Amino acid sequence: MEELSFVGKSVPRKDGMEKATGRALYTVDMVLPGMLWGKILRSPYPHAKILNIDTSRAQRLPGVKAVITGKDTLGIKHGFVETPRYPPDQYPLAMDRVRYIGEEVAAVAAIDEYIAEEALSLIKVDYEELPAVFDPEEAMRPDAPEIHPSHPKVREPYKNIGGKTETGWGDIEKGFAESYLVREDRFEGQLRTHCYMEPQATLASYDLSGRLNVWTSSQGPFIKRAKLATTLGLPFSNVRVLKAYVGGAYGGKIDLFSHEFCASLLSIKTGRPVKIVWTRQEVFEASRHGQPIIVELKTGVKKDGTLLAQQVKVINNAGAYRGSGVVVIFLCWGFVMLSYRIPNLKYEGYSVYTNNPVRAPQRGHGAPNLRFAVDSQMDMIAEELGIDPVEIRLKNARQKGEILPNGDYVRNCGLVECIERAAEETQFKEKYAKGKRQEGQRIRRGIGMGVSSYFSGSLIYPNASAAMVKLNDDGTVSLLTGALDIGQGAETILSQIVAEELGVSMEDIRVVAADTETTPVDIGSWISGGAYVSGNAVKMAASDARRQLFEVAAKELEANPEDLIAKNREIYVKGSPGRSLSFAQAVAASIAKRRGNPIIGQGHYRTMKDVPMHPSLATTKGRWSDNYAFDAQVAEVEVDTWTGQVKLLKATTAHDCGFPINPLLVEGQIDGQVSMAQGHALWEEVLMEKGKTLTTSFLDYKIPCAKDMVESHYIDVITEKYEKDIPYRTKEVGEGYVSGMVAAIANAVYNATGVRVKTLPIYPEKILKGLKEKKDGGK
Amino acid sequence: MKKQLIELKVNGESHELAVEPQRTLLEVLREDLGLTGAKEACGTGECGACTVLINGKPILSCLTLAIEAQGKEITTIEGLAKGAELHPLQKAFIRYGAIQCGYCTSGMILNAKSILDENPKPSREEILKGLEGNLCRCTGYNKILEAIMAVSIGEE
Numbered sequence: 001m002e003e004l005s006f007v008g009k010s011v012p013r014k015d016g017m018e019k020a021t022g023r024a025l026y027t028v029d030m031v032l033p034g035m036l037w038g039k040i041l042r043s044p045y046p047h048a049k050i051l052n053i054d055t056s057r058a059q060r061l062p063g064v065k066a067v068i069t070g071k072d073t074l075g076i077k078h079g080f081v082e083t084p085r086y087p088p089d090q091y092p093l094a095m096d097r098v099r100y101i102g103e104e105v106a107a108v109a110a111i112d113e114y115i116a117e118e119a120l121s122l123i124k125v126d127y128e129e130l131p132a133v134f135d136p137e138e139a140m141r142p143d144a145p146e147i148h149p150s151h152p153k154v155r156e157p158y159k160n161i162g163g164k165t166e167t168g169w170g171d172i173e174k175g176f177a178e179s180y181l182v183r184e185d186r187f188e189g190q191l192r193t194h195c196y197m198e199p200q201a202t203l204a205s206y207d208l209s210g211r212l213n214v215w216t217s218s219q220g221p222f223i224k225r226a227k228l229a230t231t232l233g234l235p236f237s238n239v240r241v242l243k244a245y246v247g248g249a250y251g252g253k254i255d256l257f258s259h260e261f262c263a264s265l266l267s268i269k270t271g272r273p274v275k276i277v278w279t280r281q282e283v284f285e286a287s288r289h290g291q292p293i294i295v296e297l298k299t300g301v302k303k304d305g306t307l308l309a310q311q312v313k314v315i316n317n318a319g320a321y322r323g324s325g326v327v328v329i330f331l332c333w334g335f336v337m338l339s340y341r342i343p344n345l346k347y348e349g350y351s352v353y354t355n356n357p358v359r360a361p362q363r364g365h366g367a368p369n370l371r372f373a374v375d376s377q378m379d380m381i382a383e384e385l386g387i388d389p390v391e392i393r394l395k396n397a398r399q400k401g402e403i404l405p406n407g408d409y410v411r412n413c414g415l416v417e418c419i420e421r422a423a424e425e426t427q428f429k430e431k432y433a434k435g436k437r438q439e440g441q442r443i444r445r446g447i448g449m450g451v452s453s454y455f456s457g458s459l460i461y462p463n464a465s466a467a468m469v470k471l472n473d474d475g476t477v478s479l480l481t482g483a484l485d486i487g488q489g490a491e492t493i494l495s496q497i498v499a500e501e502l503g504v505s506m507e508d509i510r511v512v513a514a515d516t517e518t519t520p521v522d523i524g525s526w527i528s529g530g531a532y533v534s535g536n537a538v539k540m541a542a543s544d545a546r547r548q549l550f551e552v553a554a555k556e557l558e559a560n561p562e563d564l565i566a567k568n569r570e571i572y573v574k575g576s577p578g579r580s581l582s583f584a585q586a587v588a589a590s591i592a593k594r595r596g597n598p599i600i601g602q603g604h605y606r607t608m609k610d611v612p613m614h615p616s617l618a619t620t621k622g623r624w625s626d627n628y629a630f631d632a633q634v635a636e637v638e639v640d641t642w643t644g645q646v647k648l649l650k651a652t653t654a655h656d657c658g659f660p661i662n663p664l665l666v667e668g669q670i671d672g673q674v675s676m677a678q679g680h681a682l683w684e685e686v687l688m689e690k691g692k693t694l695t696t697s698f699l700d701y702k703i704p705c706a707k708d709m710v711e712s713h714y715i716d717v718i719t720e721k722y723e724k725d726i727p728y729r730t731k732e733v734g735e736g737y738v739s740g741m742v743a744a745i746a747n748a749v750y751n752a753t754g755v756r757v758k759t760l761p762i763y764p765e766k767i768l769k770g771l772k773e774k775k776d777g778g779k
Numbered sequence: 780m781k782k783q784l785i786e787l788k789v790n791g792e793s794h795e796l797a798v799e800p801q802r803t804l805l806e807v808l809r810e811d812l813g814l815t816g817a818k819e820a821c822g823t824g825e826c827g828a829c830t831v832l833i834n835g836k837p838i839l840s841c842l843t844l845a846i847e848a849q850g851k852e853i854t855t856i857e858g859l860a861k862g863a864e865l866h867p868l869q870k871a872f873i874r875y876g877a878i879q880c881g882y883c884t885s886g887m888i889l890n891a892k893s894i895l896d897e898n899p900k901p902s903r904e905e906i907l908k909g910l911e912g913n914l915c916r917c918t919g920y921n922k923i924l925e926a927i928m929a930v931s932i933g934e935e
Contacts (some may be wrong), residue, residue, distance in 0.1 A: 004880050012873050012874050013878060016872070016873030017873065018863070018879060019881030020856075020865065020869040020870075020884060021816070021856060021857065021860055022814070022815070022816020022885045023816070024881055024883075026815075028814035028818070028819070029809070126929070133902065194916075195914075196817070196880075196882075196916065196918050197818070197882070197914065197916055245817070245880075247820075247881070248880040248916050248917060262864075279822060280820065280822060301883070314858065321925060401931050432887050486880060487880030487881065488879070489879070606794070664875075664876040665876065667921075667922070668876045668879055668917070668918060671918055671921040671922065672879065672917045672918055673919075676916075681893065697823060698821055698825035698914060703914060703916060704920075705910075705911050705912075705914060706906075706910035706924075709919060709920040709921060709924060710921075710923050712918065721862065
């Protein structure tokens, strides 16, 4: 096989220079002449009717240029999901009712932030408070206050059901009847939030020709354009979303947010650019957080630990609007069935409206909490059966070549190898046995394993990616891609692919990215399909450009195009490196020979290209992804049994990501996810009381800091390869590794202390309570 | 509030500015001088993204008034490279993968500089302790530590 020069190498990131020198411009840094500042007025009530809004005093304040309320909008709703079953349910600005504290009620544009802020205080809103409900199980009761009518297709007498997923296979009752052991447990994940360092920010500029330009801190411009255009009643082509650097997102900046709509509408009203930047307090209080889910899990196994049946009920506290809540209950089914074979399954998931802020995906989108439940229970079952945690996982792990219950084909799967190698490298069995023998010691060590699997791109708008590769007169190359680099390194890996295909160097490539006007459509940096879908589109475009260039070069070198090789900025004939011309010479020749027709390569890629649409969120029927990543993770912890404090000492991630396009960036993704899993498992929780957020700063909401850094080890299990010209099947690396680690930490804590914590986070007091119960029970 | 005329020395250059006394150094650097490398992520001194150096020591520019910084040497990330020649820490951050989204990077690099200026051979623990006030949500800090360690032993 031909040796690779760029793909598979730890190339430093392409935007490193701009970011290291402070020159990278983020949306918060953008300024335009004549720019106004926007501010948002939010609801102080969790549930209320809006009787009247009087903006007259605010409008009269000198320096205020526009005030908008729901009445100034077209009243077009939007939603993370917009399907016939799940139509959009949220207005970009509240119309007659508010359903959570922090919901957007009015917006102001003024000549500076202080005046905008003062104007908010002059808007008088008359509310009539309504009864509210915050807990999802209370919201499901027939006597609960109604936030939205229950979904018409949900037949149970539950209230406030935003969506339901129901699926299964086999004979669940027979499976339980044949089981040697059946366990039932309930696990609860907490409400967490993304903590992207750059707050939500948007700059919108409407020009007099009727075109709206928008810079916004996001995860992809195409979905933003679609939803902005729809809610503003503008043609798609009149809305242009442009690239700015993004200061972190992790799922929290995907679909339309009210401030993006408001900045745009205020710019349309005033004819001036309008910028809105959220304060950190606003982000904590009113932005979309992650999805807290409750998992009720009943599992039956044979005596040897083989899974026979699993019954899963997931309840998602979705907040006041549908958000991505109905997606998470679909995905949780997937995260149950991917990692282990389950012959009989019954799954039901409910997404329940409550008077809390709306939810968004957060890295892993349900997987971290779901895998916490499944893999915690797996260890409990293993212990009851007297089986080792590694053996029970190996017995049930997915293998290459299996057909998933939804029809997806597991073309490649290194899960067994991941489990084996993670166990071997960490000396899991020895340490696990030792962990159980520390009674009486104050400081105890424990080890635990979790596994996870994640999809790599699916069919949700905009479904596919395209790319263009232009060869420039001086022998440099321009890559036009709609992909947005949100820190994961999209522009770097896409450039590596271009460099590999064309045999030019990384510095020769200029990337024009994430602009709905000038770059082709892209799937977006939020569905774990970037490296696979956008990467293949770019590969096809580069390979198309090379094919065109070789036609010219072949004539110059009197050779067949198929005998040519492009490498080190040269094109030469296979077997006779002396017959060559430089890449720049070939491009110059192409301009002359093609009479000015420049070489522009085009590429396009869609996952599951013959599948018409996404799987059913209601029944899970239909293809989901054609590329699944797998991992096994091991956590090693130290627990102080006097204080209940847990320290995550070491994290080992064995992963099958297909092959790493850039090992350095893959390691960075793993480290970041281990850190997020550490926060998820041990500290992070958005605390709320009656719809009001209590944790409103980084002092209240503890994310890992440098002192908490975890020693991170990586084991690559390579199951795919990269070859020129044909599409590759690399897999995702950005979401799966937060998921195995949460369970691994919980299992390690149990190994150290004998305390099983089923609600996250694992606060010290939960461990102390467990230790006390064990002691009292032992007496 | 009435504006005051102040002089700030930033990255070796003097600037005469009329600022309202309540404005923070961060606001003046970003809005009046166009030095947007220092970032605001919390505005309340919890995250370190706004770190700049005053007389070589890291300070939180979101909690410092511009008028307090008069007569002092202010260094921002824009002043770290010498022309096209990057500071060793900037090079190491790029090379070791210590940058992802990049939003915390300016503050992180400036703080790292002050750690190394004070103690050119810090231990792992000393570096991590020194960086405690600079939050990063992308990297888990592993590659940041590697980059700073590399500079401390003379690699770039």
